[in-house]
Amino acid sequence: MIEAVIGLEVHIELGTKTKMFCRCENRFGAKANTLTCPVCLGLPGALPRPNLEAVERVVRLALAVGAEVAPVLEFDRKHYFYPDLPKGYQISQSRTVLARGGAIQVGLRQIGLHHLHLEEDAGKLAHLGGRASVDLNRAGVPLVEIVSLPEMRSGAEARAFLEEIRLLAEHLAVAEVRMEEGVLRADLNVSVRQVGDPRLNPRTEVKNMNSFRALERAVAYEVARQSQALERGESLAQETRGWDDQAGQTYPQRRKETADDYRYLPEPDLPSYPVSAAWVADIASCLPPGPADLRQRFFAHGLSAETVAVILESRARSQLFEQTAALGADPVVVGQWIVGDLARVERESGESLADRAYAAADLADLIQRVATGSLAGPGAKRALELSYRDRRSVSAVVAEEGLSAISDEGALDPLIDQVLAAHPGAVQDLLAGQEKALGFLLGQLMRKSRSVDPKVAAKRIRERAQACNTGF
Amino acid sequence: MADWWLESAAAVHRSFIAGERSASEIVDGVLDRIAVHDPILGAFLEVAADRARASARQLDRRRLAGEQLGPLAGVPVALKDNLATDGLRTTAGSALLANWLPPYSATVVRRLEVADALIIGKTNLDEFAMGSSTEHSAFQRTNNPYDADLVPGGSSGGSAAAVAAGLVPLALGSETGGSVRQPAAYCGVVGLKPTYGRVSRYGLIAFASSLDQVGPLGRTVGDVADVLRVIAGADPEDPSTCLEPVPDYRAALGGGVQGWRVAMPEELQKGADAKLQARAEQAFSALVAAGARPVSVCLPHLEAALATYYVIAPAEASSNLSRFDGVRFGVRQGGDRELADMYSQTRGRGFGPEVKRRIMIGTYALSAGYVDAFYVQAQRLRQLLAEDFAAAFSMADILVTPTTPSLPFRFGAHDHDPLAMYANDALTLPANLVGVPAISVPAGLTAGLPVGIQLMAPAFAERALLQAAQVVEDHFGPAAAITPRRGGGQP
Structure with a gap:
């Protein structure tokens, strides 16, 4: 050998x-x-x-x-x-x-x-x-x-x-x-x-x-x-x-x-x-954590190996991760955001986290809003993009851009009714028990508004479809 | 006023400040005297007439406007041509640098300018300061002003000859093994090598970095003290400079040597001409007569100094001269096809024989398999020498020796025996090896030729050194400027 x-x-x-x-x-x-x-x-x-x-x-x-x-x-x-x-x-x-x-x-x-x-x-x-x-x-x-x-x-x-x-x-x-x-x-x-x-x-x-x-x-x-x-x-x-x-x-x-x-x-x-x-002792006393320490800490938070690797690529990402998690956000969710949408925004904006600080408070806020349902997936992505690019806080972006999730039925119903009216075939399919049709209708609804909370909307589409049916 | 050139720098400065003569008149006087006498002497490689006149006009305006002027205001100064001067050709006496216009000035040059000295021009030297006769200049011969058949010493031969001949009252030279003191002795002027680290080397074209030091030449101890005060002191651009405060060297000059301990180490008289030894004893007696107490010291490792020096200096030189490759500055030769050809032509044709000899010695001394036997061993000896001198200076405040083993020699005398030329530095180079300050003071003439006495002092004891030198100068009388004579052998 x-x-x-x-x-x-x-x-x-x-x-x-x-x-x-x-x-x-x-x-x-x-x-x-x-x-x-x-x-x-x-x-x-x-x-x-x-x-x-x-x-x-x-x-x-x-x-x-x-x-x-x-x-x-x-x-x-x-x-x-x-x-x-x-x-x-x-x-x-x-x-x-x-x-x-x-x-x-x-x-x-x-x-x-x-x-x-x-x-x-x-x-x-x-x-x-x-x-x-x-x-x-x-x-x-x-x-x-x-x-x-x-x-x-x-x-x-x-x-x-x-x-x-x-x-x-x-x-x-x-x-x-x-x-x-x-x-x-x-x-x-x-x-x-x-x-x-x-x-x-x-x-x-x-x-x-x-x-x-x-x-x-x-x-x-x-x-x-x-x-x-x-x-x-x-x-x-x-x-x-x-x-x-x-x-x-x-x-x-x-x-x-x-x-x-x-x-x-x-x-x-x-x-x-x-x-x-x-x-030398002075330098040692304020030595930042090395990759081996960070890796261990990240794994202890329950992150996957892939996520750890992507976060470790950059000191700024690692710091953002630790700071956001320290603010009480679920570390696994923080990891998903950093590795997924944040990495994409870094790439697309041509400005890496190392070039512009992104506040952990904003990322924590974003995650909190999604967790409570006040911000829906697409709106949350949009809020991240805008706050990153324009250096605005998440709360300001959500308020100024009207990104809050629409989850009250009074606001949803007129939009749902428009979608159902435009796609009677899909409504029939849904009522016939074809669940694929629900996805299609939900998609159509999301195209009308990013801030729709999909869970609430799916339930309401079903209800409105039934109501329409009985109305015939 | 006709004999202004006999005056000290201090007197020229006073007359300018008092309004007795303008800086422009001083510069014109200097340029006229150079025009008349330098064709015989050959001290200057370049006279910066326009630049000097422009500086003088500006200085005159500032004086009339009542501005505060520097301590060397109105004093003409010549610079050894290994000191970088912004916009003024700086050749180091080498064909390789025949065309080099530095984009910056040496720290010592800037300090002279800030002190309002008038830069007159650049003086001749042995190529890259390697030599003891100025014969190794690629450009011209500089004669001894006392006898044009004799060398002025070197490597600061141009500076020493210019000061001795009254072309300028002051000049800067540089030392690696005695290149200020030996020509000062041969030309009958005062030459000082400061402590290593006392004066910035930034802008001094390096010969051997651990030995090099810039030093002033003048006709009086007081003038040299004034220049040292201007050029000495820490420089952020040279990490080997020290933070030691710079005193007013002139203020101490009248203080005498009452109660000081003086010694004439036997090892630093040996091999010197009897007449020169006798003159050194006279100087020693003068110090004793002024109240100093004779003591005896010994320097057991001194006999190794010459060999030590001729390992360390060429080793560092071979390294320092690596940058002369024809790529970024200087005269490039060959290399249209091959890089190696450019190196060998540029360096082969650009360097003179003495420089090549030292590069070869130094390269050998640093090469794998030899470095321990030569360079490392030489550094050990240097340490032992430093210990010898430390012990000597615990016994004595000032050491007295002849500056040179012999009187100025004829041109070509050592052409076939470089070792004999090297031996000329035997009494001066120990100060460079151990880093202490030393000065050569004129001690009259013998057989019509100047004799120099060397005084040495502990590191950073320049004030004491100059104070003792003043006693010697008072005894023998200050150097007189001499109009250079044409020699029998001069074409």
């Missing part, structure tokens, strides 16, 4: 306002080279100044995964030449990393972490018509690198690990992980061996995986490729491979003639900063 041995090096761009070593804005999508200054351009004479907010974000993440935060903050230079690397070196950490150890729970297994460190991102190259251009807006953006131990055993597990890291970043406000912007990237290290064999075979490194699916597929591809090579009696070499998503294959990248030598140098432009235990 062959097993896979998988380790990941995960990079997350921190969602700080400014870059790691200068005060340029940290923002995706600006015009090329507009978010730059002498420091992040690596101009002669410019010097780095560390961004404390970035350090704090990594400390939050470290505490959440149970890693040990170092008592000092020190940086090292990692040297290589590439046009997107302005200084010819990356300011990173190697001798002293910001945090060591820790673990992330994936399913039933704990995946150990080697360390977490802070570094700066490089710029981006664009190749156009045989010419290469460089955009340095991303140069100097703070990154946390999370290095796992080689403890994952399958593509699914590697994917789940990476997804859990995405959730950690989300819930600890480390970053807003937009995969399409490359905020989260992983380098995959994978080798195979006979189960029970403690030795490791040479591994393949697949760089820059930026989707969960690609990661899982790349593991599957590599495990198959390496196993087959071993079966054929070939020896494997440690190598770096690229991932071709279209072909679903990894491919060998040009082998370097010599081993990488990054010539690490303690960053002489920056002193060693003490990281006080009191400061």
Whole structure:
């Protein structure tokens, strides 16, 4: 039996306002080279100044995964030449990393972490018509690198690990992980061996995986490729491979003639900063709940696995869920609203909960109105949409838009009579005992008014139909 | 007024404030003297005449309007050309940067401007400040004003020569291993290396980050004290600067050294020319005569200092100079097809031989398998040296040494022996390695050439250092500006 041995090096761009070593804005999508200054351009004479907010974000993440935060903050230079690397070196950490150890729970297994460190991102190259251009807006953006131990055993597990890291970043406000912007990237290290064999075979490194699916597929591809090579009696070499998503294959990248030598140098432009235990304790004392805690709490409320997964996707959703439930609303119903209509409204309005706060009081009010029957299904959906989009309270929307459920017979009867008069055939069917006809008539009634309470209306349609019949 | 160029910066400032002469007259005088003498001297890489005239006119208007003016108002200052100046070409003496117009100014430059100093131009240096003779400039030769066949020292040779020749009363230089003090000694002016972290490095084109420090050159200790007060102090743009308060350095100058403990460490005399040792002893005696008490100290690890320096400085240089890749600034060469070709042509043709030598040494010292034997070991020695000096300064307030082991040498003297050139820094580089302040003060001439005496003090004790330097200056007399002479070997 062959097993896979998988380790990941995960990079997350921190969602700080400014870059790691200068005060340029940290923002995706600006015009090329507009978010730059002498420091992040690596101009002669410019010097780095560390961004404390970035350090704090990594400390939050470290505490959440149970890693040990170092008592000092020190940086090292990692040297290589590439046009997107302005200084010819990356300011990173190697001798002293910001945090060591820790673990992330994936399913039933704990995946150990080697360390977490802070570094700066490089710029981006664009190749156009045989010419290469460089955009340095991303140069100097703070990154946390999370290095796992080689403890994952399958593509699914590697994917789940990476997804859990995405959730950690989300819930600890480390970053807003937009995969399409490359905020989260992983380098995959994978080798195979006979189960029970403690030795490791040479591994393949697949760089820059930026989707969960690609990661899982790349593991599957590599495990198959390496196993087959071993079966054929070939020896494997440690190598770096690229991932071709279209072909679903990894491919060998040009082998370097010599081993990488990054010539690490303690960053002489920056002193060693003490990281006080009191400061770390302060951060720990107001650490937001991580995804594992939330998941447990959500399950305890009786939510389904699917619902929990959708709510956990976003910190804002999770907070809204907990706050609404705390106001006394039935948690299962709250979950249904968040996962169903609210998620739809978020999508349709193009404004996610993270962009605009939605008051738990409004959602609780909405659920309360439905429970008491003062708001019917379609009206409730409408009330949610309008209150979300227009930033109005549910009570204001219901009052101003006349969305209250019509449940008193005096108001219903004229509408029902119009429907029955327009569809005599259906009335006959209903009286003949065909229950389908009731649904049809109810539908016709709902088209006339959204605010009809369907339960009351169904009962009344039956009664009015009988009355009509006797009237003939 | 005809001999204004003999005056100290303080005197020029006073005359401007008193309305005896306008800033425009001062600038015109400086530009005329540069036009006459710099063709022989070669101190300036660029004279910013229009900019200086414009600043002077503005300053004159502000003075007439009765505005409060800065402590260096009306004083012409030259800048070593490794200090970034917004809109003024900054080359670091390298062909690679022959066309670089910085979009920002170094903190020290901005502070001089805020103090209303008049920036006159940029001075010559060894390429990227790597050298002790200014011979490694990619652009021109700078002569010693005392003898045009001799080097002015380096790497701040242009700044030292310009001040000595009376082209400007003040200049900024930079130090990594003695690049202010050694040329100051060779040209007979005062040169100060402040404590590491005393003056911002932001905008100083880095040679070796953990050793670099900007320092002033002038003809009097008082002038140097005034500049230090302007440029010193914490800078948010340079995290290695310290919050230590900046005192009024000049106010202390007359205080003498009564009761201070002074020492001449034997290890810092060894190998120096006998005449220079004798002159250092004279300076020492002057301090003792002024009431200081002689004590003895020893620096047991000093013999390792030169080797330590020549591991650490090139290692950091090899890293700092990685950014000169032709991508974003500077002179790009080659690379129409291949990236590697652009790197090798840009750097291969852009850097001079001395810079390449140090990049090679530094790259080697940092490479896998060697880093422990060289760089890490050198850092350990540096720590031992720091302990030596800490012990010495627990015994003595001021150390006295010759600034250089020898008098100014001839052009080309060390062309075939870079190690002999490196040995020139033996007495100055320990201060850089341990981060303490040191100053070179003129101590008269010998055989018609200037001699410099070095004083060293504990970290952030610049006030005491300058106070002691004033005693030495009083003893030997302040530096006189000298009109540069054409030498026999000068074409």
